[in-house]
Amino acid sequence: MVHPEILCQSPIFRGIAPDDLHELFRQIHYQVKAYQKNDLITMAGDICDRLLIIQQGSVKAEMTDYSGKTIKIEDMSAPWPLATAFLFGKENRFPVTVSATSDVEMVSIPKTEFVKLLQLNALILNNYLNTISTRAQFLSQKLKFLSFKTIKQKIAHFLLEKAGDRLQTVEIQQSQGQLAEMFGVTRPSLARTLGEMVQEGLIETDRRYIKILDKVRMSQLLMG
Template sequence: MIQTEILCQSPIFRGISPDDLRELFSRILYQVKTYQKNELITIGGEICDRLLIIQQGSVKAEMTDYSGKVIKIEDLAAPWPLATAFLFGKENRFPVTVSATSEVEMVSIPKPEFVKLLQMNSLILNNYLNTISSRAQFLSQKLKFLSFKTIRQKIAHFLLEKAGDRLQTVEIMQTQGQLAEMFGVTRPSLARALSEMSQEGLIKIDRRSIKIQDKNRMNQLLKN
């Protein structure tokens, strides 16, 4: 049985009343499946031709590496949808193996039926488009960040982004350790780069606030 009070909390059905959602579901085909703890739900590599939404319980996603060993990727709980990014596009396969970590109820909507839902209700359509677009935008940002090779470049990008057109001084909310992790470098390396940039007059560091002293030279760092 579907529980629309839970499902309407899901990112895809957000903003829809439980009653409306029940009405919508009555017009499509779907299944509600129950899985016991530790039971397999999807296998990595399997074709992804249906949308799965956790209605009750929690699952874990794992990936198999090339030698066959298993790495845990993430934990998900109701009312989250699974693999929204793999229903469409060229790579229609589950990237991960999903199994139940408690007793689980899973709503399974075949792709053609989900397309009907998208066409019947513009809120669902917008929610879904927003979900996958935001993901693409997030990945794109992350990729841009990774494209800067040296630590100085990463620092410059981070500071200029935070400062925008106007500000000269940026207040950092994270510790150096957290920043270093974001940048994918070690903490002492980040500290060294910061102190060198400070010595060279590019920035001025006072605790957690950093003043950009030479915007032009900072920009030149990003040229390559």
């Protein structure tokens, strides 16, 4: 069963009242699929011929690099849509492997039916275009991040991106284990590299906070 009161909070349906969204869904064909924690939802390379929206629960997206190492791309939770930028085009395949990190309900809308929604409601079309533009920007940044070869470069890029031009101290929301998974490294390797950066006078750490002591030297790391 679809829940419009949840889906109307999705970037795709933002600004549409639940009753209006319910009426729109009555005009198309869709499915609601249930997954248990750790279930595989899509594999990288699968044909992307439907729009998937998380209605309940959370998932993780992972990618395998050329060395066979698994790298977490991001965590997503309801009511986030999956692979919006890959629904159309010649190579419309899922770019990542998605698995459930909790019990999940997924709304599945075939591409032809989603096109009907775009034709029925201009706000959905506008939301979708904004969403795929934002995702393209995110993926561009992620590719840049994955191009860094050393753990120190990845940490430097991560911290400088979070700090921006004005901040010196950033709050780290992720645990060290989650960061290691995101960087595609082991937790001991991440801890060791953070310790090296402290000893080199690049950063100071205080529980969930990291202070950047030398942004110039941190930026120079990214050029090496």
